[in-house]
Amino acid sequence: MLPVPCTTMLVGKNASYDGSTMIARNDDSGSGSFTPKKFVSIAPEQQPRHYRSVLSHLELDLPENPLRYTAVPNAVAGKGIWAASGVNEANVAMTATETITSNPRVLGADPLVEYLPPKDGRPEVPGGIGEEDMVCLVLPYIRTAREGVRRLGALLERYGTYEMNGIAFQDSDEIWWLETIGGHHWMARRVPDDCYVVMPNQLGIDRFDMDDALGEQKAFMASTGLKQWMEDYHLDLSLNGVLNPRDAFGSHDDADHVYNTPRAWYMLRTLNPHTRRWDGPQADCTPESDDLPWCMVPERKITVEDVKYVLSSHYQGTPYDPYGAYGDGSQRGKYRTIGINRNDFLAIIQMRPGRDPVEWLSFASNAFSVSVPMYAAVTRTPDYLANTTGAVSTGNYYWCSRLIAAMADASYKKSQFHIEHYQERVAARGHALLNRYDALLAAAPDDAARLALRHQANDEIAAMAEQAGAETLKLVLDELSNGMKNAFSRSDA
Incomplete structure (x- = not known):
């Protein structure tokens, strides 16, 4: 209904400089629009017990025991809450969502659950849940990252969704990344502790262990019946028996090579400059490569400043920098930047071992913004960020x-x-x-x-x-x- 472009980065605890898990996401408005944001704390008594989605008109009852949580909702009413990112009082965090891509085979096998307005005497048909709803429906009710995956997964299977999305859950020990598949299916993968993940508006997971998802769930989870559904609709394209969800459920459109993959290329190139050849005619990976890795072990420990830098970037040091004054001028602005004019906010959530969680918040275009740290375990937020x-x-x-x-x-x-x-x-x-x-x-x-x-x-x-x-x-x-x-x-x- 309202696809929102974003860029996500996830950092496992052994890949970060201080043992923190970190989840970070740019929230971007659609082309030509801007969405004012604010930082607030939601008390249990403020959390609705009966929820109605503004966009899809879906109604559902919520549990009676919500936790307090922070959020970065829309500051102007009219299109729903869009709580976006936050930390609850159990020190569990969530960021939602990264709009991702799919393909016609998936959407034909499990169509999106879209809202249908009343017409010619037919009553309205509610749609599923979407980015507007997810943080509000999940974050106040979970005590671990795994619980977040399971609660959201159950909601998706029951009510469906009207859009393709990726969602991150975090506690001090684990990060989980969930991607929706069609209207009701989903899969999730635990971020390896020694790795970081980059996500640029594409279905990203590039390897999936279905046996683990159906068994111990050490590092993978999936919707009920996902394996049979894949078999019924011939969605697995692998030749070697290793499921690549990006091939099965994602896209490799020409538009991806301008809008999505260059962002992943630049983030990987910045954090692993010597691991692969990223530039020139002999490059292993280019801005238009379809096989960029979902996760990598960084060449050194990753800091908060590293996360802010890559999520603010405009391809500095490459011919594609729209502000560049060198190289082939015809290449400038060729690819969609990460730090774009319509960034609404960036939240870097840092679960620090033995210390209070912190949310580093940036508002507006990240190329020019600062990152302000806020303690998350609070019952109010400063007026400067909330008003x-x-x-x-x-x-x-x-x-x-x-x-x-x-x-x-x-x-x-x-x-x-x-x-x-x-x-x-x-x-x-x-x-x-x-x-x-x-x-x-x-x-x-x-x-x-x-x-x-x-x-x-x-x-x-x-x-x-x-x-x-x-x-x-x-x-x-x-x-x-x-x-x-x-x-x-x-x-x-």
């Missing part, structure tokens, strides 16, 4: 970020230095504040004191980000103003 409305205002994080991005893009050569300084300063101060409050939290006498410290920390971090944003906004505004067409060098001063 977004549809009205443009420099008094909140979303609109300040959006204004900085638009002005810096228009004055890129002059403003890029200001953006780099802004990003480095906020990241460094964010880490410093986390380090200080982590020590205070470790010494706090009880839960009430720890909660108060988290609120204090988030308020201080938000104030720091607000000041840095205001200062940067002035700098890029000055650069853009100096480049106006009615500028004239002579003055009376």
